[in-house]
Each structure stands twice: as structure tokens, then as C-alpha cells.
Amino acid sequence: KQEVTQIPAALSVPEGENLVLNCSFTDSAIYNLQWFRQDPGKGLTSLLLIQSSQREQTSGRLNASLDKSSGRSTLYIAASQPGDSATYLCAVSRGGSYIPTFGRGTSLIVHP
Amino acid sequence: DADVTQTPRNRITKTGKRIMLECSQTKGHDRMYWYRQDPGLGLRLIYYSFDVKDINKGEISDGYSVSRQAQAKFSLSLESAIPNQTALYFCATSDLHSGVGYTFGSGTRLTVV
Numbered sequence: 001k002q003e004v005t006q007i008p009a010a011l012s013v014p015e016g017e018n019l020v021l022n023c024s025f026t027d028s029a030i031y032n033l034q035w036f037r038q039d040p041g042k043g044l045t046s047l048l049l050i051q052s053s054q055r056e057q058t059s060g061r062l063n064a065s066l067d068k069s070s071g072r073s074t075l076y077i078a079a080s081q082p083g084d085s086a087t088y089l090c091a092v093s094r095g096g097s098y099i100p101t102f103g104r105g106t107s108l109i110v111h112p
Numbered sequence: 113d114a115d116v117t118q119t120p121r122n123r124i125t126k127t128g129k130r131i132m133l134e135c136s137q138t139k140g141h142d143r144m145y146w147y148r149q150d151p152g153l154g155l156r157l158i159y160y161s162f163d164v165k166d167i168n169k170g171e172i173s174d175g176y177s178v179s180r181q182a183q184a185k186f187s188l189s190l191e192s193a194i195p196n197q198t199a200l201y202f203c204a205t206s207d208l209h210s211g212v213g214y215t216f217g218s219g220t221r222l223t224v225v
Contacts, residue, residue: 032213041219043202043216044202044214044216046213046215098206099145099157
């Protein structure tokens with residue numbers, strides 16, 4: 001059974017810092033990995049999707065990398081802003097059923 | 113209009129009542145999912161459907177049932193609601209071949225009193 005762990009569970013940083021959020025998974029036979037953002041009480045917004053054949057994806061200040069062999073993905077946020085405050089979740093879809101397994105998220109607070 | 117629409121957005125119901133949560137999508141995706149989210153437990157899969165004739169149980173299906181009325185509609189029912197079903201419920205869609213990953217609705221906050 002795939003297990004997805006996100007470290008740290010919570011993070012508080014001053015505005016302007018570059019951040020790295022981590023996602024690790026136990027089964028490297030994945031189909032894709034997706035990073036989401038969730039604001040309190042709201043739905044999940046897709047940030048980046050990395051297919052198993054890819055090593056990284058970039059969108060604006062966000063960069064996600066994937067290393068299947070080590071079972072890890074990182075989400076890099078450059079020059080953090082208070083508007084980045086949210087919970088960030090990663091979801092790993094395995095081959096076969098393609099059903100995603102979610103991590104429990106990293107709660108990020110960026111203070112001015 | 114949102115790609116994935118959930119109704120109602122909020123609902124308070126009494127123990128023992130039957131309640132239906134509805135989800136509709138305009139993305140044309142074949143696959144639809146129902147998740148519940150609880151503080152500290154993350155997202156857990158209740159049911160999923162790969163097409164209109166395909167319904168599958170997730171990890172926490174007990175106490176729930178679903179209906180896939182059409183490609184675009186997937187409803188979740190609580191036959192006899194109980195307080196520990198109080199949670200935030202999400203519908204999601206995906207298309208295996210589109211490469212766009214998963215799209216989530218805005219959620220239904222359900223409180224069972």
C-alpha cells in the first residue's frame with residue numbers, strides 16, 4: 001500500500017524566504033505526482049503535475065521535482081509572500097488503478 | 113462556472129436522516145471520486161467511478177452509497193447520517209489520458225447533529 005508523507009507538517013516563515021516542502025512515498029511505481037494548494041475550508045487547487053517520466057515542472061515561483069528512485073518530491077517556492085499561506089498537499093497516483101494517495105499536507109504561514 | 117460543482121455547500125442534518133450530496137462536472141472526464149477530509153486525517157477516498165457503469169469502494173465506504181447518473185454526475189448518499197460523518201466532502205474528476213491530473217470541487221461542509 002502506498003504511503004505518502006509530507007514534512008514538515010507546519011511551517012512559519014517571514015516574507016521573502018525561499019521554501020522547500022517535501023513529499024515522500026513508499027512505492028516508486030507511480031504514474032504521476034500532483035501538488036495542490038488548499039485554503040482553509042476551501043477546495044484543492046492544482047499547482048503542478050509531474051508525470052512519472054518527468055523530473056520537474058515549473059509554474060511562476062513554483063518548481064516541483066520528482067525523484068522516483070528515492071521516492072521523493074519537493075515543492076520549491078521562491079520569494080514567498082503572505083498570499084502563499086495555505087496548506088500544500090501532494091498526491092501520488094500509482095500505475096494500474098491510477099487512484100491517488102494523498103499526504104496530510106504542510107500548513108504554511110508566511111508572515112509580513 | 114466552476115468545472116466541478118458540488119451542492120449543497122453547507123448542510124446541517126440530524127442523526128438518522130438520509131442526505132444526498134451532488135456533484136456535476138463540465139470537464140468531460142470519465143473518472144469521478146468522492147473524498148472526505150477530517151482534521152489530522154487528510155483526504156480519504158469513499159467511492160470512485162471510472163465510467164457510468166463502474167462503481168468502486170474506496171477505503172471508507174461503510175455508511176455511504178453512490179450513484180453515477182451520467183458521465184457528468186456523481187452523487188454521494190448517507191443513508192442514515194451519524195455524527196462521525198461530520199466532515200468536509202470533496203468531489204473530484206480526472207481523465208487518465210489528458211495529463212491534467214485531478215480537479216476538485218469546492219467541497220460540501222456536512223454537520224450531523
